[in-house]
Amino acid sequence: MLFNKGHNEDSDYYFSTIVIKKYPKSSKVCECVFIIALI
Numbered sequence: 001m002l003f004n005k006g007h008n009e010d011s012d013y014y015f016s017t018i019v020i021k022k023y024p025k026s027s028k029v030c031e032c033v034f035i036i037a038l039i
Contacts, residue, residue: 013039 016032023029 012036
């Protein structure tokens with residue numbers, strides 16, 4: 001996993017993107033978009 005290797009930004013982007021693509025109607029999408037914007 002990217003997170004375990006110290007690539008926090010990469011792992012945040014990866015997991016956020018997965019949530020957005022797989023679960024576009026999830027209540028977490030807004031949070032994921034925000035995380036991507038921070039990165």
